[in-house]
Amino acid sequence: MKIAIIGGGLAGLTAAAYLSDSPDTEGTVFExxxxxxxxAFTYEKSGFTLNYGAHAVYGIDRHTLQHMEEELELKFQSKQVDKRKVVYAKHGNLTPAPLDFVNIMKTDVLTTMEKVRFVAEIAAVIGNIHQLKHYRTLGEYLDKSNASSDVKELWEHLVSSNFFITPDDARKVSGEVIADYYHNLFLSSKPVNYILGSWATITEQLVQKINDNEKWDIAVKEPVESIVMENGKFILKTKTREALEYDQVIFAMPVQQVYKLLESSPWAGALEPFKDNSCTEVLVYDVGFSKVVARPFHYISDMDNKVFISDVSATDYTVVPVGGQLLQGIAYLNDDFQDEDQKKEYLESKTQQMEALFDTYYPDWREHTAVKRVSKKAMVSSVKNIHTNKLLPSKLPGVPFLFCGDGCEGKGELAERAFSSGRAAAQMMLSDKAKTKALTH
Ligand SMILES: Cc1cc2nc3c(=O)[nH]c(=O)nc-3n(C[C@H](O)[C@H](O)[C@H](O)COP(=O)(O)OP(=O)(O)OC[C@H]3O[C@@H](n4cnc5c(N)ncnc54)[C@H](O)[C@@H]3O)c2cc1C
Structure with missing residues (x-):
């Protein structure tokens, strides 16, 4: 069986690593x-390891990476972000983020009664009996709830930080999605971990797996430009080659881009409901210092401005030269602008808020900056998981391809959905292959 995988991100590499591990397959990953x-690509600059995206793994002990570690024999180490150094800033005051019961008891974000209420809510989510799962959105649940405004704000803030969206958008996430997500996360004993060496530690091993099978290859700088079906085979045209023939195709790229590629094909209609899905964008401000400028905490979330800073090197010492420090600032962005000028102004104000936060907690940071990277519209999730968007299933009726990526249905959010849907697409293809083999023998 000859397979084409289109997209060499986490999802495509995961699918290819599973498939290339199976006998009787051959294929190509096009990137x-x-x-x-x-x-999730990682690169080196002046001795710093920078991530295009962040590499926080939420609930690693219950994450799809655990299956991949075992099934693909991946080797990686992870380190937990120190929960006692994770703080929220609200109206200028710093207080422990209510990540676990110890922090909940210490935090000033809630009063004693509110703490009791919030702990009861967590217990209900863990026990799968929270009413939230019956509500269309978090917003509808909060509107009906008699909880205090601080507890409501905390729910919005939690969802906002785990889904990388604004609190307004957090209110639009489905109650069932949130209940499922936190059922998993609250049961985890490792809520936020970093993979040492960042995502490259994982992607390099996936690439090695694929390269270990000589019937597989990876074609970079080779976008796929069109696909047609002829006599039961898929014929791909890429930027550099014509008429490449495959038995199966997996799309591992954002659904909006899949739609563009298939716009004039017979399958465009089936993808139509997914083409206008909106994505999640953030502003990213990476800054590496030649020395540790200050280390008041490892993560600070500014609840007033919806901006957070991670001291990545406080947890993952491998990403900096000796004695250095690497911070990543992220601002959640609104996306309702009247025009480009208004958007530009808004992004400028977010950059200034971020720099003001650096000024407050990392004085003199400008003097010690060795590397800096600002991205004003980094796509975190290709499909924002709000109730008005629709995640793409791995398989669509009447469409002969499989799909994976963080905009597809799967377990978890963000990178986990890329991993879990990539793994599911490969398993689906292998099980279909086994069924066909059984029928023909
Ligand atoms: C700033 C930021 C912070 C983030 N933080 C976190 C975090 O802390 N934790 C977490 O879990 N996740 C995080 N994420 C999300 C995570 O990075 C993504 O969910 C994940 O990388 C998506 O992987 P993917 O394979 O689905 O898609 P992609 O990475 O988009 O891969 C798709 C690939 O397809 C290629 N492609 C597109 N069209 C074609 C074509 N026609 N032919 C060939 N190739 C094509 C693209 O070049 C791309 O490489 C973050 C992302 C960002 C940007």
């Missing part, structure tokens, strides 16, 4: 950029 990893 349009010069590098692999997609939005």
């Amino acid at each position: 349009r950029s010069p590098q692999l990893g997609g939005r």
Whole structure:
């Protein structure tokens, strides 16, 4: 069985690693950029390891990476972000983020009665009996709830930080999605971990797996431009080659881009409901210092401005040269603008808020800056998981391809959905292959 995988991000590499591990498969991963990893790619600059995206793994002990570690024999180490150094800033005051019961008891974000209420809510989510799962959105649940405004704000803030969206958007996430997500996360004993060496530690091993099978290859700088079906085979045209023939195709790229590629094909209609899905964008401000400028905490979330800073090097010492420090600032962005000028102004104000936060907690940071990277519209999730969007299933009726990526149905959010849907697409293809083999023998 000859397979084409279109997209060399986390989802495509995961699917290819599973498939290339199976006998009787051959295939190609097509990637349009010069590098692999997609939005999770990692690069070196002046001795710092920078992530295009962040590499926080939420609930690693209950994460799809656990299956991949075992099934693909991946080797990686992770380190937990120190929960006691994770703080929220509200109206200028710093207080422990209510990540676990110890922090909940210490935090000033809630009063004693509210703490009791919030702990009861967590217990109900863990026990799968929270009413939230019956509500269309978090907003509808909060509107009906008799909880205090601080507890409501905390729910919005939690969802906002785990889904990388604004609190307004957090209110639009489905109650069932949130109940499922936190059922998993609250049961985890490792809520936020970093993979040492960042995502590259994982992607390099996936690439190695694929390369270990000589019947598989990876074609970078080779975007797929069209696909047609002829006599039961798929014929791909890429930027550099014509008429490449495959038995099966997996799309591992954002659904909006899949739609563009298939716009004039017979399958465009089936993808139509997904083409206008909106994505999640953030402003990212990476800054590496030649020395540790200050280390008041490892993560600070500014609840007033919806901006947070992670001291990545406080947890993952491998990403900096000796004695250095790497911070990543992220601002959640609104996306309702009247015009480009208004958007530009808004992004400028967010950059200034971020720099003001650096000024407050990392005085003199400008003097010690060795590397800096600002991205004003980084796509975190290709489909924002709000009730008006629709995640793409791995398989669509009447469409002969499989799909994976963080905009597809799967377990978890963000990178986990890329991993889990990539793994599911490969398993689906292998099980279909086994069924066909059984029928023909
Ligand atoms: C700033 C930021 C912070 C983030 N933080 C976190 C975090 O802390 N934790 C977490 O879990 N996740 C995080 N994420 C999300 C995570 O990075 C993504 O969910 C994940 O990388 C998506 O992987 P993917 O394979 O689905 O898609 P992609 O990475 O987009 O991969 C798709 C690939 O397809 C390629 N492609 C597109 N069209 C074609 C074509 N025609 N032919 C060939 N190739 C094509 C693209 O070049 C790309 O490489 C973050 C992302 C960002 C940007």
